[in-house]
Amino acid sequence: MKWNIGLPSCVLAALLLLASMPAGAGVVMNATRYVYQAGEREIAVKLTNKGTLPVLAQAWIDDGDARSTPEHVDVPFNLTPPISRVESGKSQTLRISFTEGTVPDDRESQFWLNVLEVPPKAESTGDANTIQLAFRYRLKLFYRPKGLKGSAAAAAENLSWGLSRDGILSVTNHSDYHVSLNELRLVSGSETMEAEPLSIAPHASLSPPLPKPLKAARVDVRYQSINDYGGFVPHSTTIDAR
Structure with missing residues (x-):
């Protein structure tokens, strides 16, 4: 079998490749986010091919630029293997190790794990109206130094919320940890307003649109925060406009 890989377009969230068979994502990961605790030798990411065909999996880590290519990223991690063939029904383990790069030691740092799933290039059957997709997964990777204050579990509960008299919402994360919210709902009397999911960096403030x-x-x-295991944790508080 042949694959289309090593193309500049591998940085796209989904690639459209001409082929003669329908396509579907087959690779799944063993988590939706990963935490690298300082001092660990390495962490493992398990890829499993749930599809019916073998795939190539290309993996790399970036520091927040979704357009970064594997050849040009500069992060303090080593990931092996960068490219692997995963047979149908089989798994592949990626190993991530920290390389002592320069990262803050007083707060958590956020990176992104990219996995590009490239299916084999099928032989043409004469049907030019079908496409084949290469899927890119992008998952959060947190580097957590030793000695941080508090805990990641308590960070979301202790967010500070504010509401101005002209209706602008604000939120401040006083913790050393990143906080991700997958749901944010504001209720005032009979009115309910929903905001988009958001992430708040350590010691940062923002105004959710x-x-x-x-x-x-x-x-x-x-609101609901996402914990280290990908679970949703509900929270609630009441604020007065100022």
Whole structure:
């Protein structure tokens, strides 16, 4: 079998490749996010091919630029193997090791693990109206130094929320950890407003975009954070406009 790989377009979230068979994602990972604790020798990422055909899996890590290519990324990690063939029904383990690069030692750092799944190039059957997809997965990878204050589990619970009198919402993360929210809902009386999922870096503040300014004296903030294991944790608080 032949594959289309090593192309500059591997940085795209999904590649459209001409072929003669329908396509579907077959590779799954053993987690939705990964945490590298300082001092660990390495961490493992398990890829499993749930599809019916073998695939090539190309993997690399970037520091936040989704357009980065494997040849040009500069991160303090080594990942092996960068390219592997995964047979149908089989698994492949990727190993990530820290290379003592320069990262802050007083807060968590966020990187991204990319896995590009490239199916084999099928022989032509004369049907030019079908396509084959190469899927790119992009998962969060956190580097967690030793000696950080508090805990990742408590970081989301302790977010500080504010609401201005002109309806602008704000949130501050005072912790040393990244906080990811997959759901944010604001309730004031009979009105409910939903905001897009968001991530808040350590010791950072932001104003989540809202469909419209929320003019209210008091608002219930209900949100779900994502923990180290990919689980959803509900939280709620009440804030007064100032």
